[in-house]
Amino acid sequence: MKFKKLMALGMAAVMTMSLAACGSSDNNASSGNDAAADTAAKTDAAADTAAAETEADTNQDAAESSLTYAGITLGEDYTDLTTSIKWIHHKTDREEDGTIQGYIDEFNKMYPNITVEHEGITDYAETALLRLPTGDWGDIMFIPAIDMADLENYFIPYGSVAEMSELINFADQWKYQDQCYGIGYMGNAQGLLYNKAVFEAAGITELPKTPDEFIADLQLIKDNTDAIPLYTNYAAGWTMGGAWDGYLGAITTGDTTWLNQKFTHTAEPFADNGDGTGAYALYKILYDAVAQGLTEEDYTTTDWEGCKGMINRGEIGTMVLGSWAVAQMKAAGDNPDDIGYMPFPITVNGKQYATAGPDYCYGINAQSSADNQAAAMVFVKWMVEESGWCDFEGGYPISKTAPTSFVFDGVEVVNNDSAPEDEADLMNQMNAESELNFNAGGDSRVQRIVEAGATGESYDDIMAEWTQKWNDAQSALGVDVLY
Amino acid sequence: MASAAKTNKSERPFNFLRWAKSRKGQQTLIIIGFSIIPLLLLFTFTYFPFVKMAQFSFYDRNYIKVRGFVGLKNYIDVFKRPDIFKSLWLSLYYMGGAVVQLALALYLATIFCFGVKGGNFFKGCMFFPYLINGIAIGFIFKFFYTRGFVLDTVLQWIGFDLENLPYWLRDTSINNVSLVATSVWKYFGQNMVLFVGAMMSVDASLYEAAELDGANKWQQFKYIMLPSIKTIVMLNLIMSITGSLSAFEPPYVIMSGGGNGTATYFVKMHEVAHTSQKLGLASAMAIVLLIIIFIVTILQKLFFKYVFKNAEDEDKGAAAKREKKLAKLRAKEAAR
Incomplete structure (x- = not known):
């Protein structure tokens, strides 16, 4: 009996601790304030x-x-x-x-x-x-x-x-x-964090604008420097779904209505457009980087606190995070000026987009x-x-008149339009029903892409599976498929 | 007068205060008073939530919104969905770990029981991991298994080449074993201490007698120690096996939410309930797990009953034989 009690007490302690742990990681995410939280609140x-x-x-x-x-x-x-x-x-x-x-x-x-x-x-x-x-x-x-x-x-x-x-x-x-x-x-803008010194050492003179250029640049970093080209932050969890899903919408499609209005009604949201745009191209960047060995050696033991100092010292080339991370990366070491922020390398009809929110x-x-x-x-x-x-x-400017050092050259800064009022909850329902959880803690979904890249599982199979789940959810909830 | 008083007394209406002051009343009140609080707590925090959960499992709902009654659909989903049911197979790793853990604990406990220099110190060292919080253990092992960190360094000292070492958490062929090892590390000390405690309670004169009869240590262990502590062995085994069915911390903390093919049933349940907010499905998963644990426990009980019954049967047989022999002797004597 005593032992059982002890066990129960232990379990209770562990559960409370795990609750606390969850809470703090959530905090991390929200103090980071990715666009996810914003749109959810909205x-x-x-x-x-x-x-x-x-x-x-x-x-x-x-x-x-x-x-x-x-x-x-x-x-x-x-x-x-x-x-x-x-x-x-x-x-x-x-x-x-x-x-x-x-x-x-x-x-x-x-x-x-x-x-x-x-x-x-x-x-x-x-x-x-x-x-x-x-x-x-x-x-x-x-x-x-x-x-x-x-x-x-x-x-x-x-x-x-x-x-x-x-x-x-x-x-x-x-x-x-x-x-x-x-x-x-x-303000927080969605782009990509990089180390300017590493880019220079790798011989990259112009920032990449398309997924292909980006992967080629990562390869240059791998060939010419000792830095890890792209640090996935796989192990932290919230840096997977929380970071990558933030680019869905205007950045990947050039359409501000896509994320909150069209996505739920799209029959094949993960189809390959063939031109390096859309959700397919977004996650393909991660897959390709892992598959071609352009990420850290062992993704399961990445260290979120450690990565800040690493990118500051030039041991990491790029990380996929919102602009809120810039200040933390700058503060983590002696080379704050090396930390740069660039638009996400997806170009839609010759134009790059960035989304931003306060x-x-x-x-x-x-x-x-x-x-x-x-x-x-x-x-x-x-x-x-x-x-x-x-x-x-290092934030995206709030005041329209105050001086700012935030530069996104040739990028159109837009905001994803919110969902129509009668469908305000639809995205949440679709997320829950499909269990894909876009912008809602779907970290394991993005982690799986890393795993697939490492083990050689086909990317198209994953996309097909997502499409299947999405379509099942659409029919379960009776959502009209319009696009 | 006397009889009038008597009838008066018996007819007197029931007086609660008087009753409460009487010995019987005090007894009843104290029993109720003492048991009502634990019972109330038990009911509010265990049975009532459980009934609610069982009810949830028949609905399609999230935390705030009920979408409708779906009958057994959630249960069917638990068995039909490959990702959920497959996660149960991962428990086999943890069950294997539980067996290793118990064998190790039993072995070490026996050694301690036969006397070791500085035994208490070592016992303390081995029990210590059990006192560390599971989350902290997760973080310890995260670094322990990191490429080129603790484990790899130690292995390199004894001559392994880093090139030949696997990625302990990345290789899907080995990462579950790595995780199970952490739970073995945590719990074997506790099992060991329980075994030592049980072994200490065995009468020392039995060992002396056995030694005089020429029994070696192995025989002492097999014929004296093990039968004396079989209840504790059984208890530990049941606890470990049911514990391995509900493994959660190692994959959740070390593998950040059960990535890379390490999502156990519990981790999957957590994700379904909290990330996807399918409360009905998660409740159904919990109930299915409960039933599985019931079944496994009953099977174990039956198994042990069978094992130990055999031993008793032999004894009974022997006794019967002896009786027979005695009866024969008596018959012979009587015949004379």
Whole structure:
């Protein structure tokens, strides 16, 4: 009995630990904030918008409407405002290394009377959701995953979406009834991480634009340098599905409606287009790289923490990750300038595409005093326009006027259109039914491509299997096949 | 007067307070009081969720939305889908590992039992892995098996060439064995300690007597030790086999979610339930596993009953023979 109890206790401990482990890896992914999380949040929220729109709008305040982001001129307005505001955020790393305090000191040179308290929260996504309803969490927070319809209960608008769109990118990320409630602190673009020094040593002068060119360049890296041409990060798991699925949509097809509107209705989404485009070409890059020995020796023991230093030292040529990873790779060693970010090497009709979206967005507490709200908006505007934080993190620019070092030459930056409201949940259903889980934790699916590349299993067979599963799911859910 | 009082007493209405204060009442109340909490906990956290899970297994549903009653479809899927049912075969690796683990534990326990210098220290060392958290063990072995790391280095010291060594986690022919080895490493110490404990309880005079009769160590082990600890051996075997049917940590942690053909039934179940959110199918998988574990346990019980029954039968036979002989002798004596 005792032994059984011990065993049960042990099992319970193990399970709790494994739960915790899952949680932290999730956090990793969401602080990375791949486009997956974004689109998921968006579609969820979109689903609820319809229901909530009928509800009466009760929370409008006269004071709020007069305060707008566009109306504030930094350094001129509100300079005599004396108050203390509090900001809660998830960037604990920047809290610890003093970056945030540095920005606040800088801000206080312009606004010496506004005191900014700040708190970095480790378990942000959940903690923020718990604190949000209490109302006294402070004045500024990064908006957690809530429904669009709830925005007006918790936050004040910065201005109309149209007005804000002229000043910042992604003004429609958190919108409700055409008001903008959230401004990103940085943007994430989908491209490819590479080491400039390795590319130079390999003799690559021009960035690859097609899968064939990319594979050829990887071969050059293998031939001419000691670096691993492409590091798969197989073992970390979330770096497989979480990273590769992010390129589905406009990047691979040039069609912004493909991912959220057409994909679910496509009969053969994984068919070989023959011209290096589409989902087939996307995963084929990974397959070919592994099959031709252009990845690390032993994919099962890749090390996510270790890879940051490796690419920084020039031991890795390329990694397939969102632009959020740039700052981490730069910080991991002595060669931050070697880390580069390039558009994904797929060209559709002579044009390369990149998708981009905001990371966490600043939201201002609707229950704060009018003075605090004004001070908070001044602070947010200063952070977005003047601080240079977004650029420091290597992010895709939020402000349309602030200087940025993020360059995507000759690339059209687009956003995948969201799903129509009546089909907001369809992608989730298709994912679950087919068990392919695109942009929803389908890591084992992408891991399998690596395994197939290593063992010589046919790529076309895998694509055929996916198509079969997709079609089965379509018929099980009664989805019309339109494309 | 006396009889009137008596009738009065017997007719007095039931008084709860008085009853509660009486010895009998106290007894009942304490029994209820003490057992209601564990029973309530058992019911809320074990039986009620189990019944709910059994109910889920007949529905097509995810965590929040029920899509409809599907009858036995989920169960049929469990058996029909190659990826799910094939993952059960991986359990054979772990069962093999369980047998190795028990043999190793039994062997070491016997050695300790016959006396070893610094025995307690070694026992502690071997038991230690059991105390480490399974996730931590996963991470330890992830590095242990990495190309050119611990295992390869040690093997190179004793003369292996790195070129000839397999990729412990990458080669699908060997990676399951690598994973099973980690679970053997973790659990054999614990089995061993249990065996040592059982062996210690065997009366030492039996060994002395056996030694005087000229029995060697092997015979002592076979005829004294093993029969005395057979219950613990059986318990350990049942625990190990059922444990190997539900292996989860090694593939989940070391192989990051059971990639590369290492997804055991549990890992597959986790993926179905949490990634794909097919709660109905996952519940059906859990119930099928429960039934399999029942069957395996019953089979083992029957097997052991058969094995040990044979030994008893011989004894009985011998006794019967002796009786017969005695009866004959008596008959002879009586005839005289």
